[in-house]
Amino acid sequence: MKIAVISCIHGNYEALDAVLLDIDQQKAEKIFCVGDLVGYGPHPNAVISQIRSLDIPTCVGCWDEDIVEGLNACDCSYPSLLAEKRGLQAHEWTNQEVHPENREFLANLPYSLQWKNLAFVHGSPHSNHEYLLPEIDAFTALERVLSTGADTLFCGHTHVPYVRTLNTGNIQATVDSQTISQEISFTSPVKRIINVGSVGEPRHGRPNATYVIYDDETQAVSLREVTYNYQKTCAAIIEKGLPKIFAWRLSQGLEFAEKADDPTHVCTR
């Protein structure tokens, strides 16, 4: 059975519409969404309404959480102080815009989803603000999958899709305590992290929407890249009074990431 997994739509209805059409053409039978329905983009209500009407199982993203609970993003969630300032503007605009019933929908989204041997989270199983980048330490990546009890972990948040396969993980340890003294030999079967990219705010260097098709029988993964009329979304961003740079970066498929003032900052939130 083919499933589609989408993430980080960020109020971009044009992109969502194009991706849903592509999913239909790929003959996927089920869709999962790993959050960030809102933020940055000009159509938060249309996106939420579409997800609701299609009854797509969805877990909560960090932007969705912030609309429900109030802004809780630490400055380390952004690549720079300017990016943080723009993020704050986008949060305030979205917060004003979202209808009460849609806010209620976001408030009831679960943190994670499980289906068969697959787990779904927005950022990581430990935090919606953690970026599971493709280059993170392989043991750290393995721990994130193992902590879910699943074989494959689907996530988003970084806006750049990838598949990471973790093979033949093993650790040898000895433990001495008052009650036990033993040698431990830990081995892990093959595990995978599949980052599904971003539907509405891509950062892989092109403006196209990205998502993933997964076949749960063959375990085949297809990273999908879908063209759509992104200029329409860019025009709506400017028309709605959102920071113009959101339109620029959408057209480039890039985060405008100035160097952070304190790149060593560690989030203790």
Add this chain to the structure above:
Amino acid sequence: MWIILSGIDGNLAAYEAVMADIKRQRYVDALYILGDLVGPTKECEQLIARVKSPRRGELQPIICKGWWEEQCLNLHGLGPSGNVPDLLAKYGGDTVKMLWDSVSRQTVQWLRNLDFGFFELDCLLIHGSTVGVSDELTPETPPIQMLDRLSRMQANNLFCGRSGLTFQYQLQGGSVTSEVTTLDHQISPQTTTITPRQIIGVGNVGRNPGEATYTIYNPGSNQVKFKKVTYGNSKGFKLY
């Protein structure tokens, strides 16, 4: 040598017994207390005063926050959470009141300024783990989780006190092969290996009446030694 304590839990008699035992150790450079200094006991304030004013020949302890300190701060609206569901669930309402009565506001302000943990040489000294004060590492914790807690701060040695147990958990080696595919590239498989490192449960001073445990660590040789101290009337050791 470093002396590392945790889990005093407001037990003054246990602390006195351990301090007396420490006096018998030679070449002690540092005394760490990895949280849970306070607890729901009547002598809590006396204990704080004692810890803050070491006697002649005693080292000034280096103290970080523990689970009980976090409960105190939460109770007073100064912690990360506005309430104390964990404390209530684990110990009940009477203990909440006892803790409130046992720790003065002045002491709460002092607790507020304690560090979350310490990084010295390649050693992380912390109450729970890099995840939080509630994270309880034990001899049964899976190796992959232990490695994660070490890797979060790139420590080779992690000393923790949340479990109250004394244990030495040594990660001796391991590997994992990783392969990444992106939209534009396929990166060939790469193998990551780990170097030996360890997690040490430092025991607890005051949790078990009549018996205290603590840890001695030699950062030069990386040797760990656990000490057990019995105290109380039946053991012939008296507090005075």
